[in-house]
Amino acid sequence: MTPTPSSSSAAARLQPSWQDQLQPTTPGADEFAELTEAVALLAESFTRSDPPPEVAAVLAARIRDIAAVLADHEVAEDGQPGGKLWDRPGRGQILTPALHIDEVTAEAVRARFTLGRFHSGRDALNGGVTPMIFDEALSRLANAGGRPWARTAHLAVDYRAPAPLHRELSVTAELLGEDGRKRWMRGEIRDGTTLLAEATGLWIVPRPPQPRDHT
Numbered sequence: 001m002t003p004t005p006s007s008s009s010a011a012a013r014l015q016p017s018w019q020d021q022l023q024p025t026t027p028g029a030d031e032f033a034e035l036t037e038a039v040a041l042l043a044e045s046f047t048r049s050d051p052p053p054e055v056a057a058v059l060a061a062r063i064r065d066i067a068a069v070l071a072d073h074e075v076a077e078d079g080q081p082g083g084k085l086w087d088r089p090g091r092g093q094i095l096t097p098a099l100h101i102d103e104v105t106a107e108a109v110r111a112r113f114t115l116g117r118f119h120s121g122r123d124a125l126n127g128g129v130t131p132m133i134f135d136e137a138l139s140r141l142a143n144a145g146g147r148p149w150a151r152t153a154h155l156a157v158d159y160r161a162p163a164p165l166h167r168e169l170s171v172t173a174e175l176l177g178e179d180g181r182k183r184w185m186r187g188e189i190r191d192g193t194t195l196l197a198e199a200t201g202l203w204i205v206p207r208p209p210q211p212r213d214h215t
Helices: 010-014 031-048 053-071 129-142
Strands: 100-104 108-113 151-159 169-179 182-191 194-204
Touching (some): 108 129
Antiparallel strands (some): 100 108, 108 169, 151 194, 169 182
């Protein structure tokens, strides 16, 4: 039997959906937002720490206890709020860096983000995180405005300068064009006026499932 959210769950109150109504974001002010922030803080604090063995053992046991409590409230992916709260920075998830979206048009998005040592690659932003940020921003724009849902087919990133940590950076996304199932996208990450990275990508609407040939 597929688990479903209870009537008092976060999903029941927040009504998460796969449909992204792309708009400027505002921070959440509820218990699930507090939980999301706490999990992100845990990841950052863990990265910064060097606990002695006895402290590490105690913390591991506590975190496993917390994970067990969360497991008691597991639901199917369609019912989870994490990742589908589009109106707040981070969408209620911590994998992709939280984007504070400020400006939205049919063909462009501008957002801000600040990252700490959890995303560090030796005193600067880890190079593998940069494509995640671009994929988040470009995907959201590619699938906005009532356009049929598309998946990332190609994403190319050029790095121009190291991206600093603990500073507010900006990311922009632009829809360059559409042709049938294909959408071409472009993005930039900047520190003020300094270009840190740029990306181009292709998003494609999946083909409808085809009936199997049993002959």
